Amino acid sequence: MLGGGTAGTMVANRLRHRLDTSDWKITVVDQDDEHHYQPGYLFLPFGGYTRDQLVKSRHTLLHDGIEMVTAEIERVDPGAQTVALVGGRELSYDYLVIATGTTPRPDQTPGMLGSEWRRSIFDFYTLDGASALAEALKTFDRGRLVVHITEMPIKCPVAPLEFTFLAEAWLRERGLRDRVELVYVTPLDGAFTQPVASERLGAMLAERKIHVEPDFMIESIDDERKVLVSYDEREVPFDLLVTIPLNMGADYVARSGLGNELNYVPVDKHTLLSTAYDTIFALGDASDIPASKAGSVAHFAVDVFVDNFLEHIEGRPMTGSFDGHANCFVESGDDKALLIDFNYDTQPLPGKYPLPYVGPLSLLKETRANHLGKLAFRHVYWNVLLPGRPVPLPAHMSMAGKHQPEKEA
Structure with missing residues (x-):
């Protein structure tokens, strides 16, 4: 697992409980031991949050039995199925998940x-x-x-x-x-x-x-x-x-010949499998899927990926299909926020979420409930999503409770 961010941590923890420990070893590689809650950056300029609320040690977020390697990645050799690290160490793999995200340049x-x-x-x-x-x-x-x-x-x-x-x-x-x-x-x-x-x-x-x-x-x-x-x-x-x-995606992706012009890994947008190598997947912000680069996308994609991966390693067709599902709170000031919910094929529409007609969250409407939902997400992130605990939200987007906005006369 290259990258110990949102997608990498979720996948490692979820697979740890699904793969036989006598047959499988999971290794996570990242350049440092700091996991950042990136949605919190938005509030820092206005006096919200402290560093301690936004940063935790990566290895403490990984379940027992997962190896954490702290090192920079030099390159991937897909033919040899190896990962060369800065400093000379080399890791071999049977399957590789690229989850090193994207970085401001x-x-x-x-x-x-x-x-x-x-x-x-x-x-x-x-x-x-x-x-x-x-x-x-x-x-x-x-x-x-x-x-x-x-x-x-x-x-x-x-x-x-x-x-x-x-x-x-x-x-x-x-x-x-x-x-x-x-x-x-x-x-x-x-x-x-x-x-x-x-x-x-x-x-x-x-x-x-x-x-x-x-x-x-x-x-x-x-x-x-x-x-x-x-x-x-x-x-x-x-x-x-x-x-x-x-x-842009990570530079080692370019050095390895695995990325596009922005260093994102081309994958099948439904299975997240590399279009070039059947032993490599790319998840989260590291892939080129036409969806938002957001934590919700990583979460819903991981839900689909885990079962697909288990089918793939057994030589069976992958039956899960990720639909590009994303939902994002949009802070609008004055302790209010909107919520948008969409996927590859359907744009954000008005309605209620997650329960049709009930909510309690409103889509494309400024409410205090949405603002409180955004603030509560930090707790969910650290304590539910990253550890791989089940979240009662469907991975695929639903049209239930949504409607086309009325046109003004």
């Missing part, structure tokens, strides 16, 4: 890592970045705050919107909103990728007087003038820039 955009990095240019997709941004916000009381997405796909595609809504509410609470111009810069043609959700989220941005700059494909950042420059020569000036850099 500010080095890929000219000017992003210039003289203004962590001075007026910040990210919040890392613990260090979110912590530095928290310090910067303490003294930011006027000017132009720009939230910017470099390119899709990114981890948790709704997080930039969430940050924007939270920043707007945070500024209002402090009596600073009239002094700050908020701008949301995106490569998409609207607030989100799916039409119904994009319309709803776009209307929320408009209600809060947040300007949207769509179809913005960044070429560079001029850090001397503090402007974003697009390929079509549009410019967006900023006083404080909160950017989501290009996200």
Whole structure:
């Protein structure tokens, strides 16, 4: 198992109880022993959470009988079925699960890592970045705050919107909103990728007087003038820039010839099996499936993967089919949030979740219950999802309780 993050930890723990320990050895490899609860990064800039609440030791989250190897990965040799580690150690495998996720790469955009990095240019997709941004916000009381997405796909595609809504509410609470111009810069043609959700989220941005700059494909950042420059020569000036850099898979994936141009592993989107090697799977953010790179996707995919894997190692056809199911809370400020639920084929729609017509959570609607659900998820993550305990939610998306929004006359 390459990667001890969300997907890697869930799979290792689930398989530990399904594979005969006399026949199978499970090894998890990661470059460090820190497991981060990444959804918590969103709240750090606004004074929510502490490091101790967001970081735990990886090996303590793995069940007994799973070996944890702390080392950087040099490359995979699929022909020899070996993994070379930095330092010279080599691991052999019968089956390999790649779950090393995706990482922000500010080095890929000219000017992003210039003289203004962590001075007026910040990210919040890392613990260090979110912590530095928290310090910067303490003294930011006027000017132009720009939230910017470099390119899709990114981890948790709704997080930039969430940050924007939270920043707007945070500024209002402090009596600073009239002094700050908020701008949301995106490569998409609207607030989100799916039409119904994009319309709803776009209307929320408009209600809060947040300007949207769509179809913005960044070429560079001029850090001397503090402007974003697009390929079509549009410019967006900023006083404080909160950017989501290009996200890419791990470099060893490229060195091993296993990835696409962004280092994501091409897989069958229903079985997560590599399209090139029948001994390699890729789960979570490390794969190229056309679904959100989010913890919920990893969770639902792992539900399907475990039974499929047991069939695959016995030489039988895999009967499970992952449908791209994702659900994401969208913090909207003022202790409220929306919830969206969708998959490969069905866009987010209004309704109730998880029980049809009952909820208690509402889809595409701002409620306090949704906000409390998002806060409660941290406990579920550490104590239920990662240990591999059953969660009473179906892996496949259901249309029960959902409906198409009514068209205004």
